[in-house]
Amino acid sequence: MAAADWGGKADHLAGERATAQFDVDGMKVAWAGSRHAVEVADRMACLVASDPVFRKDTRTMLSRKELFKDTLKKAAHAWKRTVELHLTEEEANLLRLYIDQPGYVDLHWVMFVPAIKGQGTEEQQKKWLTMAYKFQIIGTYAQTELGHGSNVQGLETTATFDPSTDEFIMHSPTLTSSKWWPGGLGKTSTHAVVYARLITEGKDYGIHGFIMQLRSLDDHSPLPGITIGDIGGKFGSGAYNSMDNGVMRLDHVRIPRDQMLMRLAQVTREGKYVHSDVPKQLLYGTMVYVRQTIVADASRALSRAVCIAVRYGAIRKQFGSKAGGPETQVLNYKTQQSRLFPFLASAYAFRFVGQWLKWLYTDVTQKLESKDFSTLPEAHACTAGLKSVTTSATADAIEECQKLCGGHGYLNSSGLPELFAVNLPACTYEGDNVVLLLQVARFLMKTVSQVASGKQPVGTTAYMGNIQHLMQCKSVVNTVEDWLNPAAIKEVFEARALRMAVNCAQNISKAPSQEEGFSELSPDLVEAAVAHVQLIIVTKFIEKLQEDILGHGVKEQLQKLCGIYALHLIHKHLGDFLSTGCVTARQGSLANERLGKLYAQVRPNAVALVDAFDYTDHYLGSALGRYDGDVYSALYKEAWKDPLNETVVPDGYQEHLRPLLKQQLKLSRL
Ligand SMILES: CCCCC/C=C\C/C=C\C/C=C\C/C=C\C/C=C\C=C\C(=O)SCCNC(=O)CCNC(=O)[C@H](O)C(C)(C)COP(=O)(O)OP(=O)(O)OC[C@H]1O[C@@H](n2cnc3c(N)ncnc32)[C@H](O)[C@@H]1OP(=O)(O)O
Numbered sequence: 001m002a003a004a005d006w007g008g009k010a011d012h013l014a015g016e017r018a019t020a021q022f023d024v025d026g027m028k029v030a031w032a033g034s035r036h037a038v039e040v041a042d043r044m045a046c047l048v049a050s051d052p053v054f055r056k057d058t059r060t061m062l063s064r065k066e067l068f069k070d071t072l073k074k075a076a077h078a079w080k081r082t083v084e085l086h087l088t089e090e091e092a093n094l095l096r097l098y099i100d101q102p103g104y105v106d107l108h109w110v111m112f113v114p115a116i117k118g119q120g121t122e123e124q125q126k127k128w129l130t131m132a133y134k135f136q137i138i139g140t141y142a143q144t145e146l147g148h149g150s151n152v153q154g155l156e157t158t159a160t161f162d163p164s165t166d167e168f169i170m171h172s173p174t175l176t177s178s179k180w181w182p183g184g185l186g187k188t189s190t191h192a193v194v195y196a197r198l199i200t201e202g203k204d205y206g207i208h209g210f211i212m213q214l215r216s217l218d219d220h221s222p223l224p225g226i227t228i229g230d231i232g233g234k235f236g237s238g239a240y241n242s243m244d245n246g247v248m249r250l251d252h253v254r255i256p257r258d259q260m261l262m263r264l265a266q267v268t269r270e271g272k273y274v275h276s277d278v279p280k281q282l283l284y285g286t287m288v289y290v291r292q293t294i295v296a297d298a299s300r301a302l303s304r305a306v307c308i309a310v311r312y313g314a315i316r317k318q319f320g321s322k323a324g325g326p327e328t329q330v331l332n333y334k335t336q337q338s339r340l341f342p343f344l345a346s347a348y349a350f351r352f353v354g355q356w357l358k359w360l361y362t363d364v365t366q367k368l369e370s371k372d373f374s375t376l377p378e379a380h381a382c383t384a385g386l387k388s389v390t391t392s393a394t395a396d397a398i399e400e401c402q403k404l405c406g407g408h409g410y411l412n413s414s415g416l417p418e419l420f421a422v423n424l425p426a427c428t429y430e431g432d433n434v435v436l437l438l439q440v441a442r443f444l445m446k447t448v449s450q451v452a453s454g455k456q457p458v459g460t461t462a463y464m465g466n467i468q469h470l471m472q473c474k475s476v477v478n479t480v481e482d483w484l485n486p487a488a489i490k491e492v493f494e495a496r497a498l499r500m501a502v503n504c505a506q507n508i509s510k511a512p513s514q515e516e517g518f519s520e521l522s523p524d525l526v527e528a529a530v531a532h533v534q535l536i537i538v539t540k541f542i543e544k545l546q547e548d549i550l551g552h553g554v555k556e557q558l559q560k561l562c563g564i565y566a567l568h569l570i571h572k573h574l575g576d577f578l579s580t581g582c583v584t585a586r587q588g589s590l591a592n593e594r595l596g597k598l599y600a601q602v603r604p605n606a607v608a609l610v611d612a613f614d615y616t617d618h619y620l621g622s623a624l625g626r627y628d629g630d631v632y633s634a635l636y637k638e639a640w641k642d643p644l645n646e647t648v649v650p651d652g653y654q655e656h657l658r659p660l661l662k663q664q665l666k667l668s669r670l
């Protein structure tokens, strides 16, 4: 795919590609999940790359207004192409992904539609989704308020039932109850699922979802009683500024009773509150769904950054050998490899755990449909934990990739600043990462206490059932080669995670109350949660390697990457492994030695390993990450596109620069 994009010009990376020891096409299949997935992704990526409307090379130079209009244009064109080409849902989602410009459509498809699917009755779904699927209405997800985001139960917007008219009165009683942040709310959405406190018969029943029309379908003006606007510019140029995150205040706006999403609870004509026999946590179901998709987003964002840094590292040369030989490719520096290759391994690790999480989510959804709610807590813990660990690691890695590319990485034309700015908020939206890790910790503390009372844990906490062994085992690793053994790796990750969780549980039990103990221990709990989530990622990578993986050398490369992922974590978190007694200092240094050998083995395959992500130059959007490696011509060309270069002498010369220079010249002659 990328080769087609490259159009037959000189391949400055050909030498790198020639050293690959595996079948890149086979790796593309392993990455994408199936041959079919590669094929559909290729077709959609080409469709976007070849359409001038989807150009994005000057995006960071647009004003906010121009960028927003450009986003509207792209979204409308994407919809037109979707209809004209009769794209399937899978194809349409990929088309949107490769357009690569955050916009109202994301919220419409990723949150508004799933919220109605998950929380609406069949009748409500039929009515609203029919319109949403045809884009007759545009929806958003209006939960967060100016005063509360993480604490959903603290939201203040009210929905008071009025039995005399069979309506809810939607109201923002305070400034802090203003809805604040919903994407697409600012200027685009015609409808929203609004979360508000349900009040009926004088009683507050807490947060529920309601469908509200916000704007006229004739002239787009806000409906009476609704004040609405954009919340203002955000971090970075271009980036998330294409999205109209919005503010909304409601002044006693009336909506019919049947616009309360009634799958989980209902209000009768008389105003009686009736709760269905489903857990109330299903109200949070849309967040579980989106958190699961964000793990896939994280692996994609990380792989883009790594692709840019690896290709550029192979082109960029600094310093020669002392004997006056050729200059060294910066990718050959061991420090560059030890900083970059763990990200390469993490991109693959996150991709595979994301594929597994998608499976888990589908499995839980099927169980919920048959009223089996038993796996919901685990689904919540896995989605919250993986969303948190993968997005934090990704944001940090993109920032480091900028540094790995030196000065040129700081240019917008490297693609890295925008990639960072777009993905940084993933650490916050859909749940602040620390708040989510505390949810994982809560789940772990419950599991530890269940294990103590003899209950056998299942799923991702099944390892905790092996408590007798894991609390006292010592790693058998004795040589550098022993760290190649997946069972040895898994054992130390399990022992570390369990011991950290048990330590926390024991310390909490010493506190005056469970709540005080949890609060006091929260920094440790967050670390225990990270250890548990990293164990899940390592385990799923190891399990992936047990599948049939086709293609010459593909499995061998993945084994190396799996080793790098696990061993770099042991190196990075050696304090945890040492303090919990899972490994000795000597075993820690053997792990590091093994890591160095793995980096050397991956080096000749590095460019091919990022080629396997199968990104077009359009999607990558980087002068440094081009498939053909023609970096310097691209940087040079990109510079001239800057509006500052539209004139040789800059605007402002006559008013500010010329008088200054003349004045100084006059003074010097005195
Ligand atoms: C598509 C690409 C386009 C191209 C663009 C290019 C790049 C862009 C890249 C990506 C963008 C694409 C997609 C991204 C999509 C969206 C991003 C944009 C929009 C973002 C939207 C939002 O942010 S919406 C708002 C999200 N808000 C939150 O997440 C709030 C976080 N807070 C909470 O979830 C909760 O309040 C809480 C969990 C922290 C606490 O809740 P509370 O009720 O107070 O809880 P307790 O702690 O007491 O828990 C009670 C029990 O409930 C259990 N529980 C909690 N949550 C859940 C759950 N979700 N599911 C199941 N169970 C849950 C909890 O465990 C307790 O159980 P126990 O009592 O048994 O212990």
Ligand SMILES: Cc1cc2nc3c(=O)[nH]c(=O)nc-3n(C[C@H](O)[C@H](O)[C@H](O)COP(=O)(O)OP(=O)(O)OC[C@H]3O[C@@H](n4cnc5c(N)ncnc54)[C@H](O)[C@@H]3O)c2cc1C
Binding pocket: 107, 141, 142, 143, 144, 147, 148, 149, 150, 151, 180, 181, 182, 183, 240, 245, 425, 428, 429, 430, 431, 432, 433, 434, 435, 438
């Ligand atoms: C780009 C972007 C898009 C968004 N889109 C939407 C949208 O479409 N719809 C929507 O409804 N919302 C949206 N949001 C809002 C988002 O969901 C919230 O910002 C998020 O849930 C975090 O909540 P907060 O802002 O209240 O953070 P806060 O909770 O105020 O966090 C502030 C700090 O306090 C810490 N903290 C908070 N609680 C605890 C605790 N219990 N223990 C320890 N530390 C704690 C956090 O770790 C953080 O460091 C979006 C946000 C962003 C940035």
